[in-house]
Amino acid sequence: MGLEEANVLAERLRKEMVARQLEPRRIRDERVLAAFREVPRHLFAPGAGLSEAYADHPLPIGEGQTISQPYMVALMTQCLGLTGEEKVLEIGTGSGYQAAILSRLAAEVYTVERVASLAERTGELFRRLGYENISVRVGDGTLGWPEFAPFDAIIVTAGSPGVPPPLVEQLAEGGKLVIPAGSGYSQRLLVLERRGEKIIQRDEGGCVFVPLIGEYGWKQKR
């Protein structure tokens, strides 16, 4: 298959992904749906075949990590309620797919990854694709990224035993924090919102993520 042919097929697969996996479920935000029609998910999943990359399940990305199922990426993104002006923090860069989606919907994206090899590969891909509003850093994301705080939205894409306090501290007024919290095997998708001194929390259902490893996450595996 030539490059042009592959691009045409990928565009069709993206439209089908949105029509079959996102629209029939709870994804209604038109800007979110448009971002999913635009971002080339197959380029973030090296090794997966073209149709595999757009299928209704998570994908391996190396280093024992995964890109979430498109629906889960869409649900978490929609929960942030982005309008285009926001400064967003992501914990768990991984393949970069979630950050790429966010970069189409917000002003600036800051993303932290603990595995250096993943952060390097993904930073290179962002440069190649011209996603210039994304900054990647290697480190423990459970500490947030204090230099650029506060953030209008924070998204954690690994499963945590609880909500890391530094992330709540780095949340701007009216800001939203989306995080899978629970055991190592399954979590609840929590959405926290800062209203002055108060934090309002709701539960968006069950989910399964790879572990968030760090000072306020799970202990490092030996």
Ligand code: SAH
């Ligand atoms: N958002 C990613 C999902 C990657 S899976 C994507 O779209 O592909 C979760 C990622 O979180 C893994 O890459 C893992 O290495 C990373 N991670 C786990 N604990 C972390 C921590 N404390 N800080 C930063 N990244 C972490």
